[in-house]
Amino acid sequence: MGKERVQAETVPAERPIYELKEVVKTRASEGYSFRLRVPSLRISPGEKIALIGESGCGKSTLLDMLAFVLQPTSSEHFEFNAGGGEHDIARAWRRRRQNRLAALRRRHLGYVMQTGGLLPYLTVRENINLSRRILGMKDDGTVEALAKELGLHHHLEKRPADLSTGERQRVAIGRALAHRPSIVIADEPTASVDPFAAERIMALFMEMVEERNITVIVASHAWRHIKQLGLRRLAHHTRRSKDGQMAETVVSG
Amino acid sequence: MLFRQWRQTLGLATRDYFHEWQISVCFVLALAAVLGPMMVLFGLKFGIVGTMIDELRENPAKREIRPVGSGHYDRAWIEALAKRPDVAFVVPRVRSIAATLEVGSDRASRILTLEVIPSAKGDPLLPPGTAAPRGLREVVLSASAARKLQVAVGDGLEGSLVRRFQGRKERVQLPLTVVGVAPARSFGRDALFASVQLSEALEDFRDGHAVPALGWRGTPVGERRYTGFRLYARSIYDVAGLEAGFEKGGIEVRTQSADIETVQRMDRTLSAIYWSIALIGLAGFSLSLGASLWANVDRKRRDLSVLRLVGFRTGDIVWFPLVQSLYTAVLGWALAVAIYRAAAWGINLMLAPQLDAAQEVCRLLPEHYLVALGLTVGASVLAAVLAGLRAARVEPSEGLREV
Numbered sequence: 001m002g003k004e005r006v007q008a009e010t011v012p013a014e015r016p017i018y019e020l021k022e023v024v025k026t027r028a029s030e031g032y033s034f035r036l037r038v039p040s041l042r043i044s045p046g047e048k049i050a051l052i053g054e055s056g057c058g059k060s061t062l063l064d065m066l067a068f069v070l071q072p073t074s075s076e077h078f079e080f081n082a083g084g085g086e087h088d089i090a091r092a093w094r095r096r097r098q099n100r101l102a103a104l105r106r107r108h109l110g111y112v113m114q115t116g117g118l119l120p121y122l123t124v125r126e127n128i129n130l131s132r133r134i135l136g137m138k139d140d141g142t143v144e145a146l147a148k149e150l151g152l153h154h155h156l157e158k159r160p161a162d163l164s165t166g167e168r169q170r171v172a173i174g175r176a177l178a179h180r181p182s183i184v185i186a187d188e189p190t191a192s193v194d195p196f197a198a199e200r201i202m203a204l205f206m207e208m209v210e211e212r213n214i215t216v217i218v219a220s221h222a223w224r225h226i227k228q229l230g231l232r233r234l235a236h237h238t239r240r241s242k243d244g245q246m247a248e249t250v251v252s253g
Numbered sequence: 254m255l256f257r258q259w260r261q262t263l264g265l266a267t268r269d270y271f272h273e274w275q276i277s278v279c280f281v282l283a284l285a286a287v288l289g290p291m292m293v294l295f296g297l298k299f300g301i302v303g304t305m306i307d308e309l310r311e312n313p314a315k316r317e318i319r320p321v322g323s324g325h326y327d328r329a330w331i332e333a334l335a336k337r338p339d340v341a342f343v344v345p346r347v348r349s350i351a352a353t354l355e356v357g358s359d360r361a362s363r364i365l366t367l368e369v370i371p372s373a374k375g376d377p378l379l380p381p382g383t384a385a386p387r388g389l390r391e392v393v394l395s396a397s398a399a400r401k402l403q404v405a406v407g408d409g410l411e412g413s414l415v416r417r418f419q420g421r422k423e424r425v426q427l428p429l430t431v432v433g434v435a436p437a438r439s440f441g442r443d444a445l446f447a448s449v450q451l452s453e454a455l456e457d458f459r460d461g462h463a464v465p466a467l468g469w470r471g472t473p474v475g476e477r478r479y480t481g482f483r484l485y486a487r488s489i490y491d492v493a494g495l496e497a498g499f500e501k502g503g504i505e506v507r508t509q510s511a512d513i514e515t516v517q518r519m520d521r522t523l524s525a526i527y528w529s530i531a532l533i534g535l536a537g538f539s540l541s542l543g544a545s546l547w548a549n550v551d552r553k554r555r556d557l558s559v560l561r562l563v564g565f566r567t568g569d570i571v572w573f574p575l576v577q578s579l580y581t582a583v584l585g586w587a588l589a590v591a592i593y594r595a596a597a598w599g600i601n602l603m604l605a606p607q608l609d610a611a612q613e614v615c616r617l618l619p620e621h622y623l624v625a626l627g628l629t630v631g632a633s634v635l636a637a638v639l640a641g642l643r644a645a646r647v648e649p650s651e652g653l654r655e656v
Binding site for chain 1: 258562567649
């Protein structure tokens with residue numbers, strides 16, 4: 001896995017990990033329509049990106065597209081470069097190459113959801129190890145080291161139901177990092193935790209991705225405590241039609 | 254790589270199934286609650302009708318067709334009957350007054366007068382393994398006759414018969430060998446099974462005819478006429494047809510066709526009742542199984558989406574509900590079998606006093622269990638695959654944020 005990191009580091013700076021042009025996702029339901037448009041987005045390896053905005057502005061939509069779990073309605077260009085390979089995501093979607101996308105997620109991506117995302121029938125250890133196990137990675141103490149760093153080493157044999165919300169989010173962070181992905185996407189990872197704990201978890205999370213030189217994209221509705229962590233904020237603005245039946249969010253950066 | 258993911262999916266599905274054991278138990282109970290009674294129902298239908306039909310089949314008396322009174326039949330007519338495909342066995346009978354023989358043995362002091370029954374190879378009253386009498390010296394005894402004469406297979410007997418010939422009483426002796434003993438359930442009375450040839454010889458002697466083969470003097474034999482015959486239909490289902498044929502030819506016969514008809518009618522009625530209940534039951538069973546598996550996959554959609562987010566392939570995801578439904582199917586079937594066994598045991602025990610030792614009112618064959626398992630697994634797999642495909646078709650992101 002060390003090899004992959006070296007490769008990620010040697011990708012020239014001008015070769016972004018994500019490159020999107022005119023990627024659009026439209027959603028319509030019950031007379032209300034929502035559109036997310038990304039005219040242009042480049043994210044370089046090792047960058048820390050923040051996506052700030054109130055809920056419903058399309059943050060999750062963008063993150064899901066970046067995690068290859070949501071198909072864009074249309075896209076002019078959607079490229080993903082990691083592990084020394086170039087991947088045309090737009091084409092993979094068009095050709096319904098679901099397994100190809102699953103392979104990219106498995107190998108290069110970590111995802112921290114707002115809540116849950118842990119499997120209730122697995123222990124903390126197994127939940128963290130899931131991302132490694134699916135890749136067939138051998139047990140090399142990574143899980144224990146991560147658990148220690150996340151303050152979970154006493155909970156390794158517990159199940160998610162026996163943990164507090166904050167602890168569960170830390171397990172989710174552990175799983176997102178355990179297989180040493182090139183990029184971690186976190187969708188409001190601390191929104192369900194009390195503000196004090198949220199700040200600590202976020203700081204710890206940032207410290208850990210920085211240590212591992214992992215590209216990170218975080219969505220949050222609170223800029224306040226993100227600012228001091230030195231993240232690049234993506235510009236976006238939302239426009240609503242006068243009758244309130246249409247909203248469009250434009251993100252670029 | 255592919256195999257590892259598949260195996261991991263199976264492992265996770267198993268973990269989940271047993272982690273949620275309360276819900277799994279409910280699914281298994283729901284399945285067994287429908288399947289168990291259906292098996293009991295089928296067991297009853299199969300057991301009751303099966304017992305009656307077995308009895309009909311195994312008892313040759315049910316296939317017998319006996320002419321009433323005495324007639325005049327020639328050999329060619331009897332031989333033509335024997336060639337019919339619906340006739341299993343037929344031999345001519347001589348006059349009943351001439352069909353007796355006094356028999357004694359070295360061991361018994363009594364002399365028995367035995368009814369002589371013409372027999373041959375294939376006689377339904379002689380079960381497989383019992384030799385048929387051949388020629389003028391071999392006989393088969395009924396069980397009661399053998400007991401009274403204290404003889405077994407291979408022993409010798411002394412037959413003796415008397416006639417009034419040319420004004421004088423004449424007695425001849427006839428040494429015989431026991432080649433077989435017919436079991437009591439075949440024939441209850443004292444009897445001697447003899448070849449047709451021997452029964453004819455006895456009649457000839459009594460009629461004052463000569464039997465050169467045995468050195469008995471008398472007048473030459475004219476054209477032979479038989480007064481009756483012993484006839485067994487090929488199966489119980491041929492009895493009614495043969496009976497109708499004889500009646501049409503002016504021969505009055507006695508059969509067990511009324512009994513057979515009753516059982517057949519009962520079989521049809523019970524089958525109709527059973528199948529209408531079974532169809533309703535099967536519909537209910539499929540719906541309940543399908544609905545619960547479908548609901549389960551729906552409930553699991555979020556977990557399945559998480560697995561896809563982590564990078565499990567869509568194709569492998571379908572295995573997740575499939576494996577779980579297989580567990581439900583097999584465990585539910587096993588529980589249904591247990592319910593059936595308990596119910597069958599109780600029913601058979603309750604009705605044991607009214608039944609023969611080997612009879613069971615509620616009975617299933619091993620293949621019936623397998624058919625039940627096959628149906629259950631088939632229905633489960635179908636429901637799970639349909640539900641699983643539906644779960645796999647939605648975009649992973651859609652399932653993720655459902656609460």
